[in-house]
Amino acid sequence: MSRTRAFLGMLITVPLIWLFAKSMSRDPRDLGPSPLAGREAPGFTLAVFAPGQEALARPVGDSVRLAMFKGQVVVLNFWASWCLACRDEHETLSEVARFYVGKPVHFLGVLYNDDALSGNKWIAEMGGQSYPSVLDPGARTAIDYGLYGVPETFFLDASGRVAFKNTGPVTATVLRRVVDSLMAAASAPTAPAAPAAPAASAAPAGAGSK
Amino acid sequence: MRRARQGLVALSLALSLALILPRATAAQQAPAAARDTQMVTPEGLRSNASAKATDPALEARTSGVASGLRCPVCQGLSIQDSPSELSQQMRSLVRDQLAAGKTDEEVRAYFISKYGEWILLEPKASGFNTLVYALPILVVVGGLGLILTLVRRWTAVPADGDKT
Numbered sequence: 578m579s580r581t582r583a584f585l586g587m588l589i590t591v592p593l594i595w596l597f598a599k600s601m602s603r604d605p606r607d608l609g610p611s612p613l614a615g616r617e618a619p620g621f622t623l624a625v626f627a628p629g630q631e632a633l634a635r636p637v638g639d640s641v642r643l644a645m646f647k648g649q650v651v652v653l654n655f656w657a658s659w660c661l662a663c664r665d666e667h668e669t670l671s672e673v674a675r676f677y678v679g680k681p682v683h684f685l686g687v688l689y690n691d692d693a694l695s696g697n698k699w700i701a702e703m704g705g706q707s708y709p710s711v712l713d714p715g716a717r718t719a720i721d722y723g724l725y726g727v728p729e730t731f732f733l734d735a736s737g738r739v740a741f742k743n744t745g746p747v748t749a750t751v752l753r754r755v756v757d758s759l760m761a762a763a764s765a766p767t768a769p770a771a772p773a774a775p776a777a778s779a780a781p782a783g784a785g786s787k
Numbered sequence: 788m789r790r791a792r793q794g795l796v797a798l799s800l801a802l803s804l805a806l807i808l809p810r811a812t813a814a815q816q817a818p819a820a821a822r823d824t825q826m827v828t829p830e831g832l833r834s835n836a837s838a839k840a841t842d843p844a845l846e847a848r849t850s851g852v853a854s855g856l857r858c859p860v861c862q863g864l865s866i867q868d869s870p871s872e873l874s875q876q877m878r879s880l881v882r883d884q885l886a887a888g889k890t891d892e893e894v895r896a897y898f899i900s901k902y903g904e905w906i907l908l909e910p911k912a913s914g915f916n917t918l919v920y921a922l923p924i925l926v927v928v929g930g931l932g933l934i935l936t937l938v939r940r941w942t943a944v945p946a947d948g949d950k951t
Contacts, residue, residue: 612903690872716876723901724873725859 611723611731611742618651618733619721620644623711626693627686627700632678635709641685643737649681650759651733652752655719656710657691658699660727666746670730671707673752681735681763682756686710689719689727732756735763842886849882852891856881856898857908865908 613619625639635641643651654670656663674684688696688710700706713719722731722739730743732755741755850867856877858869866874866881877898884894898906910916 612900690876715879716873717880719873720877720880721901723903 611739613723613731613739614742616739618643618653618731618737618739619718621713621718621721623687623713623718625709626688626712627697627706627710629709630705630707633674633684633708639709641709641711643733646683646733647737648735648763649683650735650756650763651731652682652684652756653687653722653731653733654684654747655687655689655713655722655724655727655729655731657689657727658695659691660689662746663728664703666728666730666748667703667706669749669752670747671705673749673756674708676753677756681760684708687713687718689713689724690716732759734759845882845886848885848891849878852881852885852894853878855895855908857902857906859902859906 620643622640622642625635625637625641628634628637652670652674654666656667670684670686677684685708686706693712696710696712700710716724722729725744728746730747730752731739732741732743734740740759743751743755853867854865856866858864858866858871858874858877860871860873861869864874866877881894884897885891889897895907904910910919912920
């Protein structure tokens with residue numbers, strides 16, 4: 578009788594403890610891959626506030642539409658001047674964007690819940706940004722992309738679909754690997770628009786939400 | 788001995804009710820209290836005030852839909868109750884979509900398509916999610932059954948005529 582009771586007790590408590598431990602060990606910011614993955618990227622028309630540099634420059638006030646980049650890979654980075662984690666990826670993004678000059682790849686920064694003045698001041702502090710950044714009034718584009726916080730980087734393939742989302746500061750390795758695979762898929766004769774390999778990384782401490 | 792057991796059972800039941808009832812009442816009151824004390828920006832106040840002034844029905848529908856959507860920043864609050872900037876922007880988007888003629892369900896579907904079902908504060912009662920709704924009822928029914936069984940066993944007259 579006591580063995581049966583002990584077994585029943587274990588049957589109830591062990592799964593409960595397991596569920597509790599699993600929930601406690603989960604990073605609340607890591608919510609898995611974006612439901613947008615593999616679907617057509619939400620379109621936008623946003624105004625440039627930070628022009629970028631040299632070959633990647635666009636005039637301030639220029640209207641940027643996603644449709645302009647049809648047939649090319651797009652790297653869309655949501656950032657803010659108040660976001661500490663954005664500092665970690667800034668230089669990497671600028672360098673990798675420079676590396677792909679002349680290739681069918683476009684880098685675009687989207688300012689999230691911030692103003693142009695603070696954004697430009699931050700870019701100057703960080704030593705410049707090689708690619709242009711645009712304003713997102715009311716965070717409508719951010720919501721359209723299902724943004725939780727910053728930084729988040731979306732990779733759009735040549736057919737205009739969301740291929741991959743990186744949560745937290747993006748590394749050069751991820752940038753190069755995803756962009757190269759998307760470019761290869763685009764140039765292949767019967768290119769399937771499959772999402773690029775890596776899974777979404779969890780946001781480390783310092784990633785911001787507002 | 789028997790009276791002592793009955794007294795013990797009654798005392799424990801009374802204590803359980805005293806512990807459960809205030810919590811249940813507080814849980815019902817908490818969202819309303821949060822709404823009353825929410826922090827909003829001047830823009831939020833202006834847009835809220837103008838919407839209420841122009842169309843109370845629209846504001847009521849906005850509140851209804853926003854109350855069921857999770858704030859991506861706070862995660863434990865609805866976008867109706869959360870003071871975060873993103874929640875205010877999402878609430879404004881809900882209002883705009885409703886004003887543009889979308890149904891409540893279409894607005895919810897829009898947010899699910901962007902954030903997944905995670906965005907719903909209450910999961911849909913279908914498939915695996917049914918467990919979330921069924922399990923508490925099963926636990927309560929099972930618990931009541933257990934209590935009844937124990938009470939019967941404790942209060943049963945012993946066969947040998949225990950008079951203590």
